[in-house]
Amino acid sequence: xxxxxxxxxxxxxxxxxxxxxxxxxxxxxxxxxxxxxxxxxxxxxxxxxxxxxxxxxxxxxxxxxxxxxxxxxxxxxxxxxxxxxxxxxxxxxxxxxxxxxxxxxxxxxxxxxxxxxxxxxxxxxxxxxxxxxxxxxxxxxxxxxxxxxxxxxxxxxxxxxxxxxxxxxxxxxxxxxxxxxxxxxxxxxxxxxxxxxxxxxxxxxxxxxxxxxxxxxxxxxxxxxxxxxxxxxxxxxxxxxxxxxxxxxxxxxxxxxxxxxxxxxxxxxxxxxxxxxxxxxxxxxxxxxxxxxxxxxxxxxxxxxxxxxxxxxxxxxxxxxxxxxxxxxxxxxxxxxxxxxxxxxxxxxxxxxxxxxxxxxxxxxxxxxxxxxxxxxxxxxxxxxxxxxxxxxx
Ligand SMILES: Cc1cc2nc3c(=O)[nH]c(=O)nc-3n(C[C@H](O)[C@H](O)[C@H](O)COP(=O)(O)OP(=O)(O)OC[C@H]3O[C@@H](n4cnc5c(N)ncnc54)[C@H](O)[C@@H]3O)c2cc1C
Ligand code: SF4
Ligand code: SF4
Numbered sequence: 001x002x003x004x005x006x007x008x009x010x011x012x013x014x015x016x017x018x019x020x021x022x023x024x025x026x027x028x029x030x031x032x033x034x035x036x037x038x039x040x041x042x043x044x045x046x047x048x049x050x051x052x053x054x055x056x057x058x059x060x061x062x063x064x065x066x067x068x069x070x071x072x073x074x075x076x077x078x079x080x081x082x083x084x085x086x087x088x089x090x091x092x093x094x095x096x097x098x099x100x101x102x103x104x105x106x107x108x109x110x111x112x113x114x115x116x117x118x119x120x121x122x123x124x125x126x127x128x129x130x131x132x133x134x135x136x137x138x139x140x141x142x143x144x145x146x147x148x149x150x151x152x153x154x155x156x157x158x159x160x161x162x163x164x165x166x167x168x169x170x171x172x173x174x175x176x177x178x179x180x181x182x183x184x185x186x187x188x189x190x191x192x193x194x195x196x197x198x199x200x201x202x203x204x205x206x207x208x209x210x211x212x213x214x215x216x217x218x219x220x221x222x223x224x225x226x227x228x229x230x231x232x233x234x235x236x237x238x239x240x241x242x243x244x245x246x247x248x249x250x251x252x253x254x255x256x257x258x259x260x261x262x263x264x265x266x267x268x269x270x271x272x273x274x275x276x277x278x279x280x281x282x283x284x285x286x287x288x289x290x291x292x293x294x295x296x297x298x299x300x301x302x303x304x305x306x307x308x309x310x311x312x313x314x315x316x317x318x319x320x321x322x323x324x325x326x327x328x329x330x331x332x333x334x335x336x337x338x339x340x341x342x343x344x345x346x347x348x349x350x351x352x353x354x355x356x357x358x359x360x361x362x363x364x365x366x367x368x369x370x371x372x373x374x375x376x377x378x379x380x381x382x383x384x385x386x387x388x389x390x391x392x393x394x
Contacts, residue, residue, distance in 0.1 A: 001043040005052045010258040011059055012038055013265065015166030016139025018052040020146070027052060029139055034348050035193015036257050037137060057169035058162070059264055062272040067300035068307065069321040071280050071287055076315050077294075084131040084216040084225075085279045086297030091313040092182060092275070093125050093156055101154030101178075103128070104145050106136040112199055112213055113192060116141030116159060118148070128158070133215045133250050135189035135257060138163045146170050149179045158182040160189060161265035164273040180309050183271055185278035185298070187333045188260030190250045197356035198246045199229075208233050215247070222279075222295040245361040252365055253341045255348070263337040268324075274306030275299060282330025287319060298327065341365075 005018045005027065014037050019027045026045035029037040039052070074080045074087030083090055093103040102118050105128030109115045116138035119125050138159055145167060149155045157167055161183040168175070203210060208231040217228035217238060226240040227247050241247045249255055265272065280286070280296040290296065298321070301307040310316065321327065328335050341347070343364040350360055 002041045002046050002048055003043065004041055005039045005056055006058065009038060010262075012056075013058050013160075013162035013166070013259045013263075014038060014135060014257060015057065015142070015163050015169075016137065017142055017166035017169045018056060019139040020143040020170055021052050021055045022046075023049065023051065029137065031193060033352060034255070035191035035196070036135060037192070055169045055172070057165040057265075057272075058259065060165070060169075061264065061267075062165065062168070062270050064269070064271060064273075064302040066269055067271075067276065067302045069324065069327065070299045070301070070310070070318045071283065071290070071321055072297040072299045072310075072316050072318045073290070073295075074297075074315055075317050079315075080295050081218060082126075082129050083295060084129075085222070085277065085295050087295065088275075088277045088297045088299055088316060089158055089182065090125060090129060091316050092180070092309055093119075093128070093158070094122070095309065095312050096154050096156040096180060097122060097125070099154045101156065102145075102148050103156045103158070104141045105158045106132050106138075108132065108213065111196070112210070113137070113196070116163070118144050130214060131216055133190055133247070134192050134195040135160075136163075137192075138166070142167050142170055145179075149176050152178060154178045154180075156180045156182065160184070160186050161271050161273065161276075162186075162259070162263070164271070165265050168272050177305075180275075180305060181273040182275045182277060183265075183273035185276060185331060185333050186260075186263070186266045187251070188253065188256035188263070188338050190246075191255045191257070194249075194255045194351065194356060195246065197351070201356045201358070202229055202237055206231050206235060206237065208235065218295060221293040223281075223293055245356075245358040248365060249347070249361045253338045254344055254361070254364055255351075256338060256340070258340075261337055261340045266333065266337060268335050269302075271300070271302050274303045275301060275309065278331060278334070282326055285330075286321065286323075286326060290319070298331070 006012045018039050024045045026042045027039045030040045079090045080087040104118045107127040114132045114134045114136040145157045164181045164183045210229050212230045217226045227244040229237040278298040280298040283291040283296045347364045
């Protein structure tokens with residue numbers, strides 16, 4: 001009797017496409033011990049048609065072509081300030097709404113859980129703005145986006161590369177004309193269970209309820225971004241990416257989804273989406289006169305449709321980027337999945353017993369000198385590794 005969709009759970013990206021693919025409604029997404037959602041099959045409903053496994057997009061390649069790369073900035077300063085990077089998503093979404101369409105993206109739901117929803121008004125777009133560094137639950141939105149595009153309504157779906165791959169899996173590989181897809185260069189998604197526990201820790205530390213939260217507060221600059229939580233009594237917690245314990249654990253790959261470490265959906269030139277958006281890290285070298293530390297985007301136009309959608313947004317100022325090597329140095333997630341932190345297992349063992357705390361993060365991220373030397377060697381450029389191998393004869 002089938003209990004899950006993939007026999008190898010670590011391959012499952014949690015996109016949720018299988019929930020809608022199942023003709024018997026036998027699949028539901030349930031959290032595992034690390035706090036990530038995985039499909040669970042109700043054996044009493046399953047007729048073993050195997051459709052879920054056949055359609056599952058995990059590990060399948062998409063050859064959208066050689067992407068054109070651009071540096072992009074939204075000239076509407078208020079939009080750029082409220083966005084994580086250069087405000088590209090809002091411009092693309094606005095253009096689809098203006099054609100009477102619907103936009104799907106990630107928002108904070110009850111208790112700051114992250115989920116995908118649809119919007120048909122400008123106000124509905126506002127909570128989608130800004131990166132939420134937590135895996136969103138997109139299962140229902142994938143199905144809703146499919147239904148709307150089937151009714152000839154223009155649809156923009158924005159999500160992780162694996163969620164967009166999930167949407168095309170639901171469409172059985174079709175790329176309908178009225179569907180525009182946008183993904184991003186993806187460092188990986190942290191566990192929703194860990195984020196919920198971190199918020200609990202913050203509430204306990206401050207003795208108050210959280211009323212708003214952002215992962216990309218730009219008050220200290222776009223490059224020195226920080227997390228900011230506001231409490232009911234008016235107090236605030238802020239911490240840059242090197243201070244806030246949740247951001248530190250995220251950026252050091254302590255609690256990313258297992259599939260993120262061997263992800264195929266983010267390969268350069270193989271994104272399923274029409275457009276891939278990202279932070280234009282390295283902007284100070286590429287376009288020093290343009291970089292005002294308020295946020296710039298890197299955009300890959302993967303398809304003709306993606307390129308046309310970009311052209312249709314007059315508020316997006318852009319510059320061609322020719323040097324992919326420079327981008328790779330500044331933004332490694334473009335070319336390779338993030339490796340798991342050496343203490344990932346240790347983190348989850350302790351997390352299951354005691355939950356999140358700054359002390360747990362500190363102890364997991366503290367490396368011995370030997371570990372540091374090894375990790376530096378592992379991440380050394382290929383040329384250095386070749387020289388080391390030549391010298392050591394291995
Ligand atoms: C988990 C995660 C990892 C990322 N890793 C990198 C990276 O390594 N390098 C890099 O350059 N950029 C990365 N980004 C992308 C970057 O942070 C910006 O989201 C992107 O550049 C878009 O910026 P913007 O100003 O155009 O739009 P914004 O207004 O910031 O729009 C954000 C868009 O992202 C979507 N979104 C937000 N959170 C999620 C989520 N949890 N799941 C799915 N969709 C979401 C929203 O629906 C919206 O469409 C990552 C984003 C996320 C969410
Ligand atoms: S379809 Fe998506 S959620 Fe279902 S098993 Fe495959 S990757 Fe996991
Ligand atoms: S790294 Fe890959 S598997 Fe992980 S969320 Fe991003 S696209 Fe999905």
